[in-house]
Amino acid sequence: xxxxxxxxxxxxxxxxxxxxxxxxxxxxxxxxxxxxxxxxxxxxxxxxxxxxxxxxxxxxxxxxxxxxxxxxxxxxxxxxxxxxxxxxxxxxxxxxxxxxxxxxxxxxxxxxxxxxxxxxxxxxxxxxxxxxxxxxxxxxxxxxxxxxxxxxxxxxxxxxxxxxxxxxxxxxxxxxxxxxxxxxxxxxxxxxxxxxxxxxxxxxxxxxxxxxxxxxxxxxxxxxxxxxxxxxxxxxxxxxxxxxxxxxxxxxxxxxxxxxxxxxxxxxxxxxxxxxxxxxxxxxxxxxxxxxxxxxxxxxxxxxxxxxxxxxxxxxxx
Amino acid sequence: xxxxxxxxxxxxxxxxxxxxxxxxxxxxxxxxxxxxxxxxxxxxxxxxxxxxxxxxxxxxxxxxxxxxxxxxxxxxxxxxxxxxxxxxxxxxxxxxxxxxxxxxxxxxxxxxxxxxxxxxxxxxxxxxxxxxxxxxxxxxxxxxxxxxxxxxxxxxxxxxxxxxxxxxxxxxxxxxxxxxxxxxxxxxxxxxxxxxxxxxxxxxxxxxxxxxxxxxxxxxxxxxxxxxxxxxxxxxxxxxxxxxxxxxxxxxxxxxxxxxxxxxxxxxxxxxxxxxxxxxxxxxxxxxxxxxxxxxxxxxxxxxxxxxxxxxxxxxxxxxxxxxxxxxxxxxxxxxxxxxxxxxxxxxxxxxxxxxxxxxxxxxxxxxxxxxxxxxxxxxxxxxxxxxxxxxxxxxxxxxxxxxxxxxxxxxxxxxxxxxxxxxxxxxxxxxxxxxxxxxxxxxxxxxxxxxxxxxxxxxxxxxxxxxxxxxxxxxxxxxxxxxxxxxxxxxxxxxxxxxxxxxxxxxxxxxxxxxxxxxxxxxxxxxxxxxxxxxxxxxxxxx
Numbered sequence: 001x002x003x004x005x006x007x008x009x010x011x012x013x014x015x016x017x018x019x020x021x022x023x024x025x026x027x028x029x030x031x032x033x034x035x036x037x038x039x040x041x042x043x044x045x046x047x048x049x050x051x052x053x054x055x056x057x058x059x060x061x062x063x064x065x066x067x068x069x070x071x072x073x074x075x076x077x078x079x080x081x082x083x084x085x086x087x088x089x090x091x092x093x094x095x096x097x098x099x100x101x102x103x104x105x106x107x108x109x110x111x112x113x114x115x116x117x118x119x120x121x122x123x124x125x126x127x128x129x130x131x132x133x134x135x136x137x138x139x140x141x142x143x144x145x146x147x148x149x150x151x152x153x154x155x156x157x158x159x160x161x162x163x164x165x166x167x168x169x170x171x172x173x174x175x176x177x178x179x180x181x182x183x184x185x186x187x188x189x190x191x192x193x194x195x196x197x198x199x200x201x202x203x204x205x206x207x208x209x210x211x212x213x214x215x216x217x218x219x220x221x222x223x224x225x226x227x228x229x230x231x232x233x234x235x236x237x238x239x240x241x242x243x244x245x246x247x248x249x250x251x252x253x254x255x256x257x258x259x260x261x262x263x264x265x266x267x268x269x270x271x272x273x274x275x276x277x278x279x280x281x282x283x284x285x286x287x288x289x290x291x292x293x294x295x296x297x298x299x300x301x302x303x304x305x306x307x308x309x310x311x312x313x314x315x316x317x318x
Numbered sequence: 319x320x321x322x323x324x325x326x327x328x329x330x331x332x333x334x335x336x337x338x339x340x341x342x343x344x345x346x347x348x349x350x351x352x353x354x355x356x357x358x359x360x361x362x363x364x365x366x367x368x369x370x371x372x373x374x375x376x377x378x379x380x381x382x383x384x385x386x387x388x389x390x391x392x393x394x395x396x397x398x399x400x401x402x403x404x405x406x407x408x409x410x411x412x413x414x415x416x417x418x419x420x421x422x423x424x425x426x427x428x429x430x431x432x433x434x435x436x437x438x439x440x441x442x443x444x445x446x447x448x449x450x451x452x453x454x455x456x457x458x459x460x461x462x463x464x465x466x467x468x469x470x471x472x473x474x475x476x477x478x479x480x481x482x483x484x485x486x487x488x489x490x491x492x493x494x495x496x497x498x499x500x501x502x503x504x505x506x507x508x509x510x511x512x513x514x515x516x517x518x519x520x521x522x523x524x525x526x527x528x529x530x531x532x533x534x535x536x537x538x539x540x541x542x543x544x545x546x547x548x549x550x551x552x553x554x555x556x557x558x559x560x561x562x563x564x565x566x567x568x569x570x571x572x573x574x575x576x577x578x579x580x581x582x583x584x585x586x587x588x589x590x591x592x593x594x595x596x597x598x599x600x601x602x603x604x605x606x607x608x609x610x611x612x613x614x615x616x617x618x619x620x621x622x623x624x625x626x627x628x629x630x631x632x633x634x635x636x637x638x639x640x641x642x643x644x645x646x647x648x649x650x651x652x653x654x655x656x657x658x659x660x661x662x663x664x665x666x667x668x669x670x671x672x673x674x675x676x677x678x679x680x681x682x683x684x685x686x687x688x689x690x691x692x693x694x695x696x697x698x699x700x701x702x703x704x705x706x707x708x709x710x711x712x713x714x715x716x717x718x719x720x721x722x723x724x725x726x727x728x729x730x731x732x733x734x735x736x737x738x739x740x741x742x743x744x745x746x747x748x749x750x751x752x753x754x755x756x757x758x759x760x761x762x763x764x765x766x767x768x769x770x771x772x773x774x775x776x777x778x779x780x781x782x783x784x785x786x787x788x789x790x791x792x793x794x795x796x797x798x799x800x801x802x803x804x805x806x807x808x809x810x811x812x813x814x815x816x817x818x819x820x821x822x823x824x825x826x827x828x829x830x831x832x833x834x835x836x837x838x839x840x841x842x843x844x845x846x847x848x849x850x851x852x853x854x855x856x857x858x859x860x861x862x
Contacts, residue, residue, distance in 0.1 A: 214424035218490075221378060222412035222439040236429040312429055312474045 015301035022293035080287040101268035105253035108191035120203025139197035151263040169264035195249040202245035206238035240307035247303035255292040322530040323354040329389030347554040359531045361545035365768035369554040374500045412439035416491035420503040422483035426475035433471025440494040458489040462519045481512035509631040510839045539841035543848040583802040594619040601652030625790040627800040630810035677750035681762035683742035694730040700752040719748040740771035759791045
């Protein structure tokens with residue numbers, strides 16, 4: 001077996017193992033929460049008899065192990081159970097939310113990743129001079145301001161004063177693609193500003209690190225101009241650290257957008273999770289946790305695999 | 319014929335930032351002038367810090383770090399290249415003048431195939447089409463003796479050996495058909511047996527392509543093989559500039575004479591007597607996770623107050639042997655007997671005395687010392703650790719040791735960064751001596767040093783041996799060093815000892831093929847040596 005294939009398979013297996021461990025943690029975590037689901041559903045109207053009935057119905061009397069494996073088995077088949085609060089199928093209602101979140105996240109990624117890498121390259125090209133300092137200054141300032149504040153500032157100026165975009169990012173299935181894009185423009189801008197600095201700084205640092213190498217001098221002595229030196233010779237050797245930070249930020253775009261979704265009233269996963277945490281709807285919280293864990297682990301696994309593939313020593317052994 | 323390169327009254331400066339002081343400008347090169355005709359080779363020679371690489375790169379108007387050309391003129395093909403801007407320079411770098419770096423392993427981009435890198439400059443400067451550039455590269459691979467020239471370029475740098483990479487670097491420099499190539503220590507990082515093949519390949523390539531070259535090295539014997547003229551440099555100034563015959567056979571300046579006659583040590587071999595201090599018997603060793611032995615049935619003896627040299631190419635197992643003796647790598651089987659007792663295989667179960675009596679000196683003195691400790695602290699540590707000596711008594715011993723290494727009390731409060739390469743190695747020797755060892759393992763201790771400095775270190779080691787009656791296990795790839803200081807020699811090749819005995823016997827014919835190769839590969843200060851050797855040797859280097 002080719003060593004790269006073996007390494008990739010290894011990463012994949014480790015990812016699955018990690019996901020399984022995460023599922024156990026999520027389940028255990030929700031079990032040790034104080035309070036009783038049946039109690040919270042019935043609230044004021046609870047009688048001892050109705051509580052006992054509901055517990056029986058929800059399977060709360062089974063041992064934790066049995067419930068965990070039933071839940072895991074269901075999740076594997078795409079059955080995440082039903083929400084306690086409204087009795088709807090979780091997979092159905094979450095599917096719609098997840099689609100929205102992924103739509104927002106991918107739009108933000110499509111804008112922010114190339115922009116961050118381009119700005120990183122630019123900062124290296126003009127290292128220590130004013131473009132470098134300006135890029136660093138602006139991106140660091142934007143990451144330092146809390147995202148809800150940026151959100152409200154944008155709403156006030158861009159949506160209210162200028163009227164370019166809507167302040168509420170409500171989207172639904174009847175909207176055309178362009179209408180949807182218009183609706184999410186502001187949250188995309190906010191998310192971009194939030195993740196830009198981290199990716200840009202890492203790109204800059206990774207490439208500057210490579211720029212110390214002797215082969216960069218070789219490239220300069222070939223008479224290549226600075227940009228060619230950077231993107232032909234430095235960038236390919238800086239891919240691994242860059243991909244890692246990009247994936248971390250993509251994961252953040254999916255699992256960390258709660259605040260932005262709430263600010264813009266966007267019907268995504270974050271809002272869905274927050275709503276149901278407030279209502280103590282344990283099955284929904286578990287399901288969201290599992291999906292978030294899967295996204296996080298999946299993206300980081302991709303980063304690992306890309307790093308392996310980017311290494312010519314592994315790709316082309318002696 | 320018009321000159322390819324004319325350098326007139328060159329002055330190069332750099333800004334240094336000493337810690338805790340104001341930055342200041344220092345002059346690296348001052349008042350250097352030379353010229354070069356087409357097809358001629360000028361050797362630039364000098365110790366490290368002489369400014370030879372800096373001068374070489376000035377032919378491309380390139381300065382490393384904060385180095386800049388502040389005076390003089392550099393004329394390439396009849397144009398003053400210092401007058402034009404950066405974009406004008408870019409047009410000639412990689413086209414009219416190219417560069418071969420010292421370490422090809424670091425100078426090739428690990429993420430790209432060799433061919434892509436070798437033809438890049440030709441295409442960038444529109445010297446020819448891609449297809450033509452590839453054709454030319456393949457022709458160069460063939461000329462430089464690279465295996466499978468048609469497909470060689472499809473490999474990545476890590477897939478070929480160091481000697482092959484250095485040839486590929488030469489191909490990279492010659493591919494755009496430049497008028498001038500700068501060779502910056504192109505064979506210094508190679509094994510002596512590999513160096514000779516690469517040297518011959520470079521020499522042929524220069525002759526066949528008719529290109530002019532600057533050849534930079536610290537090894538006068540090497541440069542004498544390829545150059546027409548030689549310029550000897552010291553501290554950024556020209557010491558002597560003449561044709562190669564004059565420099566080698568009739569040098570005018572004392573400094574040049576010293577370079578030519580270096581390695582003047584005459585050490586009379588001692589005969590083994592008494593019981594051996596160190597005896598290795600039947601040692602086999604392998605690194606964990608591997609399936610082959612890097613040491614195969616090694617048997618060696620070293621007598622008190624004498625020197626055993628372990629000689630071989632990189633990968634021959636000589637440093638592994640040192641790891642086995644010091645206990646860093648427990649052998650698979652076999653024993654190490656030291657001073658009449660069997661040393662435990664594992665470092666952890668050795669006694670304090672075992673550790674004290676067996677000291678090491680390393681190749682890189684720089685990294686073998688804590689940069690934040692003074693010389694006094696570094697040398698004083700073993701005194702305190704092994705003998706519990708403290709206070710005034712410790713200081714007295716430190717000064718005594720500093721005197722022994724010919725440095726003196728003035729250095730006691732200095733930091734390693736304030737010392738020269740030779741001084742650093744001396745401090746390492748003093749640290750080893752402080753433990754009053756019976757055996758010192760010297761692992762390539764002079765390889766990183768300039769010849770004259772290395773000579774001083776060897777003399778010091780021999781002197782100390784007489785005074786302290788200490789034994790040396792001297793690991794090196796350099797046969798000239800061995801000749802200078804060894805009493806007995808073990809030649810290692812692919813994990814085995816292929817020749818072993820007293821120095822006079824080992825260095826006396828008839829030789830086995832490998833020893834012959836090793837001996838004949840040591841560059842000699844003689845014109846035409848390279849051609850003679852290539853014509854008469856019996857086997858080729860394994861790792862070329």
